[in-house]
Amino acid sequence: MDFGFFCPTRILFGAGRLNDLHKQALPGRKALVVISNGRSTKASGYLSRTVNQLQNAGVATVIFDRIEANPLKSTVMAGASFARENGCDFIVALGGGSVMDASKAISFMATNDGDYWDYVPAGTGKGLPLKHKPLPVVAITTTAGTGSEADPWGVITNEETHEKIGFGTDDSFPVLAIVDPELMVTVPPRFTAYQGFDALFHSVESYLSGQANLMSDMLALTAVEHVTAALPSAVEHGDDLEARTRVAFGNTLSGIVMHVSGTTSQHSLEHAMSAFHQDLPHGAGLIMISRAYFSHFIGKHVCDDRFVRLAQAMGMTGTSAPEDFITALMNLQHACGVDGLRMSDYGIKPEEFRKMAFNAYDTMGGLFANDRSELSIDDCVAIYEASYK
Structure with missing residues (x-):
């Protein structure tokens, strides 16, 4: 606390x-x-x-x-x-x-x-x-x-x-x-989506982080609510100033919450991807690995209540299953038109996965310490493999 x-x-x-x-x-x-x-x-x-x-x-x-x-x-x-x-x-x-x-x-x-x-x-x-x-x-x-x-x-x-x-x-x-x-109204739709998901994951990770606390929880959940509710409209209707404002609000809160809590190894894993592939937008990389990444921790049952609360913040009221967070996440990706992103489109190859996993540990290993269960190199490789298409 x-x-x-x-x-x-x-x-x-x-x-x-x-x-x-x-x-x-x-x-x-x-x-x-x-x-x-x-x-x-x-x-x-x-x-x-x-x-x-x-x-x-x-x-x-x-x-x-x-x-x-x-x-x-x-x-x-x-x-x-x-x-x-x-x-x-x-x-x-x-x-x-x-x-x-x-x-x-x-x-x-x-x-x-x-x-x-x-x-x-x-x-x-x-x-x-x-x-x-x-x-x-x-x-x-x-x-x-x-x-x-x-x-x-x-x-x-x-x-x-x-x-x-x-x-x-x-x-x-x-x-x-x-x-x-x-x-922000002139940002193209796909980059609006990439950026919005980056903001979303800053708060999601900070809420799931072992560094989470009363203050960060308040900021993170509010950010998740605003980004989730407004991002599809901001993507589809770039001149929707109310939607842009709500996503911007969630984004600024997410910037603050990272300093009050801290993101997790999802960011380390993506930084390794774009370190080797300069043309990969950071938000796009996060989207690519998000389903496999969060599913790994749901399978560990390290914070079921927090995944449930995130699903509720994303609009799935009445849920009691941590897996519903994945459903909410996939629904949002579909609504924003980014559910079909492929690593292979950016030149990423499966034979790079182990190299990227070691790179993630070596360069931003501190974020792995925020995870609620330890990720091994093999776990990281498995997340990349499950995300590949």
Whole structure:
């Protein structure tokens, strides 16, 4: 029942809140505006609107537009060098989870020497202490998937070692987050679904985690209720602002709940998949393994009551069987049109499963400690095998 709660991020939530950016007490006078290497942020006008807001607040800007869907260490280092060269004193992350994650990593390396992997405390990272605080980050999320606007974590891929690892400190919470559902209406349906399921699994895992507590339970169940109820409409009708708002709310709660509780090894298993297959969207990978993953723990009967409560939060009122969570999950995947995802479409092959299982343990083994029963390497391989098509 004990918990610690720390979320120092000021959050502005609601449609149209980007328009209030210029009214905020911003943490510097020159911003590195970080966006993805795609075209959507520019084409939608969100970049120009953000720059105008910053200019109205007396802030100068430079743009760094190289962030990948699964951000790479080399890109982080390039962004940090760009920030130093241009004398930036804070960062504005404008985009989805990859942009916000990369911005946190860039903020570390803009003020600290060496290589980003010198400070990563897992895998082949050296785990060195950071000598200087990172640059402040303002997070303006244009998707509802990672909750990165409300947590300190950034997940970065080391392309040299095929390691995808999350890292953060109390200093890497964004100082300000703007969650404006109007910025999410242009996200295409399949990415809306991938991102929504990522948010859902953050809360599902945190509710099932051995670190769950009174506070995280409240946040997680509320997030699950909102995402489940609204995601199908957000996928089918992208301009449904009410649905977008409810999914965004669930997503932001999911970001907070990960810091109050903690996700489980499902995330480790997926990070290993996309570490080797850069084009695999994180949410899609989670969807692919979700049925086999959660079925494994239902078979262990380690927390039947929690699976029942999740099924109820997903709309299956009156249920008393933990297996009904799987039914609710499959129904939601079907409603969002993502029940046919295939590993093979992203080049994943069965002969990689054992390598990926070891990678999951070696790079993000800490999340396995949150599982309510121990997963062996063979168990991980079996989950991959059951998920393959």
